[in-house]
Each structure stands twice: as structure tokens, then as C-alpha cells.
Amino acid sequence: MKSYLRLLAALAALAFAVSARAAEELNLFGWSEYIPQPVIDGFTKETGIKVNFETYSSNEELLSKLVAGGGSYDIVQPSDYTAEVMIRQKLLAPLDLSKLPHLKNLDPEFTHCGHDPEGKYTVPYMSGTVGIVVNTERVKTPIKGYRDVFDPKFKGRIVVLNDNREIVSWALDTLNLPVNTITAANLAKARPLVADWVKLVKVFDSDSPKTALLNGDCDLGIVWSGEAAILWNQSKKFQYVIPAEGAHRFIDVLAIPAEAKNKDAAHKFIDYILRPEVSVLISDAFPYTNPNAEARKHLSAEALANPASYPKGGGKIETFRDIGKAAADIDRLVTDLKSAR
Structure with missing residues (x-):
């Protein structure tokens, strides 16, 4: 009888463990079109x-x-x-x-x-x-920077990111002003440029700006490099240009909110992403610059030659920093x- 009861207890414990494992969940909050299913x-x-x-x-x-x-999320992707x-x-x-x-697989350049x-x-x-992405079959003039894109002759042919800080940074770069030191005076200088530029734009899209270029709605765009890389893979008529005035380089990261409820699962997911054989799948689907040095060894020669994924030359490259309350000033300016x- 005791053996029978012990067996029942063991089976119950096993069933509970299996049920708990099956019920475990991880809540991920990330960019669209960025993590392959x-x-x-x-x-x-x-x-x-x-x-x-x-x-x-x-x-x-x-x-x-x-x-x-942020307690409802276990991983975020800022x-x-x-x-x-x-x-x-x-x-x-x-x-x-x-x-x-x-973590050892990461290129120190990105850590x-x-x-x-x-x-x-x-x-x-x-x-x-x-x-900048240019459809070279439909745009025959040289495009080297922001002023070339925002030429009045291209009105209604331009797609840009729906990102206020990005848009203002292009104007600041054009005026040779710092993108991370935001003052009222510098925003006043940038305002006329931004006012002229937004009137020329046909599509504002941060989720999938490549779509307007692929379907022929637009001939030029200022987009994420991964979107440009996908376009180049589709057709070599789509050329990627690092703006002569300067370009923003970003690093998107994985992080765990302080209030996350399943931090252990979050660590498991992050380490899983860091495996070369997993990370290369991300590059195959969304060809951004992969910071995983071991994963890059598994990329094809064509992938490494993609000028949007791994650009060579061009203008100055800069990163964004926290600008505090000035972010709200930028939002008001562009929204207006x-x-x-």
C-alpha cells in the first residue's frame, strides 16, 4: 500500500512538473519584423x-x-x-x-x-x-546626402522613417550641428529645413519602409539599413548610400525590465539568441549588421558583401545618446x- 501511495505521489509530482513546464511563459516586447518566428x-x-x-x-x-x-514584459528590445x-x-x-x-561570441566593438x-x-x-535608398532605374541624378533626397523635384516620391528624432537629426547634420546636444537655438535653426522636408514626403513608415519602394510608390527613402539590405537582395537597382552629412549608427539590445516576472526564462532566451546557429537565422531573415562575431562566420559571401548590412566608406557615423527632456521638444516640433x- 505504501509503495502504491509513493507511486501515486511520484506520478502527481511528475504531472505537476510537466504542467508547470508547459505553462511557463515569456513575454517579449520588441520591434516588428525583427525576430524571425x-x-x-x-x-x-x-x-x-x-x-x-x-x-x-x-x-x-x-x-x-x-x-x-513594465511588469508584464520579461524582455524588451530598445x-x-x-x-x-x-x-x-x-x-x-x-x-x-x-x-x-x-556572450563570448560577441564582437567587442558592440559591447x-x-x-x-x-x-x-x-x-x-x-x-x-x-x-538613403535610391531606385537607380527611376532616379538618374547622383544622390549623396539629405539635401539631394529632399529636392523639390522628388516631392511625392520619398519614404522616410516615422521617427521624429531621426528626422531632426538629418536636419542637424545638414546644418553641421550636434545631434546629441539639443538646444532651443539649434532646433530653431533646424525647423525651416524640417518644415520644407516633411512637405515632400509621401510615406512615413518605421515598420516596413521598404514596402513603398518595392511596390513602386516611392523612388527614394531614408530607412533602416536592414530594410535597405532586403531591397538590395531583391534587386541591385536599390542602392544604399551613407549620407555625406552623417548617418546614425544604432545598436538594438536585449534587456530585462526591473519588474519582469520571469527573469530566469529571459536569461535563457537571451543566451539562446547568442548562439551562432541561432543568430545567423536572424541575419538571414533581417540582414542588419550582426554583432555576433561567431555568427558572421556562417554568413554567405553575398550576405557579407551587402552594402547596407556591412557598409564601407561614406560620411561620418554617429550614435544617439540620451537627450532627456529635449526629446519632447523634438516631438512637438515634428508633430506640429x-x-x-
Whole structure:
């Protein structure tokens, strides 16, 4: 009888363990068109952890949700300068590096950067630039910088990111003003340029700006480099240009909110992403610059030759930093000008 009861207890414990494993969930909040579904499915198959994936289209949307209460998310995917804000506001949990053995695969160029100098809170996911795409079959004049794109003759033929800070940074670069020191005087200087430029734009799209170029609605764009890389893979008529005035280089990272409920699963997912055989799947689907040095060894020669994924030459490259309350000033400026166009 005792043996029978012990057997029942063991079976009950096993059933509970299986049920708990099956019920474990990870809530991921990330950019749209950035994490391939097969990567998520592979993680679930290996660990039994279900991934609930919610997307956003701007860093501002992510930040506002985390400020309002980030306890519903276990992993977030901010850009570097937004991660810097989150660290300052104590919205992120320190990482347990002992649970991330595959950190060794990262290229040191992308670690311990300005947004997280000690590498305590973030892990690089993908990097890239914001640059110009030209349909060379329909645009025959040389395009080297922002002023070339925002020529009145291209009115109604331009797609740009729906990102206020990006748009203002292009004007600041054009005027040779700093993009990370935002003053009222500099915004006043940038305002006329931005006012003229937004009137020329046909499509504002941060989610999939390549679509307007692929379907022929637009002939020029200022887009994420990964979108430009996909266009180049589709047709070599789409050429990528690093603007002569300067281009923004970003590092998008993975981080764990301070209020996350499943930090252990979050560490498992991050380390899974850092495996070369997983990271290369991300590059295959979304060809940004991969900060995983071991994964890059598995990329094809054509992938490494993609001028948008791994650009050579061009103008100056700069990163964004936390600009504090000036972000709201930028939002007001661009929102006002868009509504008036």
C-alpha cells in the first residue's frame, strides 16, 4: 500500500512538473519584423517555454509602456540611447552574466558602449545605420546626402522613417550641428529645413519602409539599413548610400525590465539568441549588421558583401545618446510641422 501511495505521489509530482513546464511563459516586447518566428519556435521547442511576442514601432512607445509599468514584459528590445534612459531611470534589471555563457561570441566593438559602459544591463542584438535608398532605374541624378533626397523635384516620391528624432537629426547634420546636444537655438535653426522636408514626403513608415519602394510608390527613402539590405537582395537597382552629412549608427539590445516576472526564462532566451546557429537565422531573415562575431562566420559571401548590412566608406557615423527632456521638444516640433504640411 505504501509503495502504491509513493507511486501515486511520484506520478502527481511528475504531472505537476510537466504542467508547470508547459505553462511557463515569456513575454517579449520588441520591434516588428525583427525576430524571425522560427527562432521563437525553436526556443519553445527546446525549452517548453511559450513566447508571447508583442511589437512596437518606436522607442518612445516602448519607453512609455515601461514607465507606465513594465511588469508584464520579461524582455524588451530598445535601441541603445533608449536603453541608456531606461538604465538611468532604473527600469532595467542587472543581468546575471553567469547565465549568459554565449556572450563570448560577441564582437567587442558592440559591447561596453556608451549606453551601457559596464555591460551590466544590455546585450547587443543587431546593429545598423540609417541611410538613403535610391531606385537607380527611376532616379538618374547622383544622390549623396539629405539635401539631394529632399529636392523639390522628388516631392511625392520619398519614404522616410516615422521617427521624429531621426528626422531632426538629418536636419542637424545638414546644418553641421550636434545631434546629441539639443538646444532651443539649434532646433530653431533646424525647423525651416524640417518644415520644407516633411512637405515632400509621401510615406512615413518605421515598420516596413521598404514596402513603398518595392511596390513602386516611392523612388527614394531614408530607412533602416536592414530594410535597405532586403531591397538590395531583391534587386541591385536599390542602392544604399551613407549620407555625406552623417548617418546614425544604432545598436538594438536585449534587456530585462526591473519588474519582469520571469527573469530566469529571459536569461535563457537571451543566451539562446547568442548562439551562432541561432543568430545567423536572424541575419538571414533581417540582414542588419550582426554583432555576433561567431555568427558572421556562417554568413554567405553575398550576405557579407551587402552594402547596407556591412557598409564601407561614406560620411561620418554617429550614435544617439540620451537627450532627456529635449526629446519632447523634438516631438512637438515634428508633430506640429507634419500637421501643418
